Amino acid sequence: MVVLYSPVCWTRQTPASKAMFSNTTDDSSVYDRxxxxxxxxxxxxxxxxxxxxxxxxxxxxxxPVRESLAKMVAQGLLVGGEKWQGARVRPxxxxxxxxxxxxxxxxxxxxxxxxxxxxxxxxxxxxxxxCAESExxxxxxxxxxxxxxxxxxxxxxxxxxxxxRMLHSTRLLLTECFYVFYLYPAxxxxxxxxxxxxLVHMRSIVDDHRELVDLIESGDSDGAERKARTDIRKSxxxxxxxLIDSDLxxxxx
Numbered sequence: 001m002v003v004l005y006s007p008v009c010w011t012r013q014t015p016a017s018k019a020m021f022s023n024t025t026d027d028s029s030v031y032d033r034x035x036x037x038x039x040x041x042x043x044x045x046x047x048x049x050x051x052x053x054x055x056x057x058x059x060x061x062x063x064p065v066r067e068s069l070a071k072m073v074a075q076g077l078l079v080g081g082e083k084w085q086g087a088r089v090r091p092x093x094x095x096x097x098x099x100x101x102x103x104x105x106x107x108x109x110x111x112x113x114x115x116x117x118x119x120x121x122x123x124x125x126x127x128x129x130x131c132a133e134s135e136x137x138x139x140x141x142x143x144x145x146x147x148x149x150x151x152x153x154x155x156x157x158x159x160x161x162x163x164x165r166m167l168h169s170t171r172l173l174l175t176e177c178f179y180v181f182y183l184y185p186a187x188x189x190x191x192x193x194x195x196x197x198x199l200v201h202m203r204s205i206v207d208d209h210r211e212l213v214d215l216i217e218s219g220d221s222d223g224a225e226r227k228a229r230t231d232i233r234k235s236x237x238x239x240x241x242x243l244i245d246s247d248l249x250x251x252x253x
Contacts, residue, residue, distance in 0.1 A: 030064040031071060038078070038089060039175050041183040045091035049078070077176060092180055094240050100180060101236025104173055105229050107166065108154070112212065112228035114161035116221040123160035127213045130156060135206050141198035147182050153209055157228075160216065181239050 137146040158170035215224040
């Protein structure tokens with residue numbers, strides 16, 4: 001479902017994106033904004049997160065930041081958490097990526113099944129429009145626009161399932177998968193694929209998305225779940241390969 005990582009996408013927060021972190025101060029919004037900040041690519045794997053600095057960046061007190069960090073550690077989004085160790089950005093390994101994508105495969109398969117039952121005509125139109133916009137980006141490898149559209153497709157798919165619990169889980173999961181697939185390998189220095197390989201992969205992503213939308217529109221719950229699971233499994237293999245290639249510092253096959 002997701003193409004190769006992007007070396008360009010959001011390696012640091014822009015002034016505009018930082019400004020949105022200071023709009024509200026309730027604990028739930030602090031948590032959501034902190035998740036986005038941590039997975040923005042601004043922090044290197046293994047970085048210790050300092051409450052004082054994060055509170056200053058978000059424009060809030062240290063208490064909700066401390067509580068949010070503890071919550072992220074409990075959810076497995078960060079590692080550490082002990083007083084003498086602090087919370088740190090997770091340095092992902094191949095086993096962690098396997099578990100992450102195994103969970104996503106189960107979730108998105110269920111989402112696709114539910115969407116085939118509950119989608120509206122507006123949902124289908126939205127998904128098809130995203131596919132059309134994605135097709136325009138084929139060949140523009142590493143663009144922010146491509147990554148944004150991929151994220152929007154999967155979130156729109158979750159909206160179409162009409163299940164608030166699945167939608168909430170998807171929001172968090174997509175943020176982490178975006179980091180693992182697009183930003184983490186880039187930080188590890190994986191070389192770019194050839195232009196020809198990038199074209200093939202980007203075209204296959206759009207084709208996969210359109211096939212899934214067709215199955216959902218037709219009401220084929222079994223087919224939609226099977227397709228979603230297959231595509232996420234493929235993405236997981238690519239994410240694992242990207243990590244291995246980065247560790248070995250070799251070019252993508």
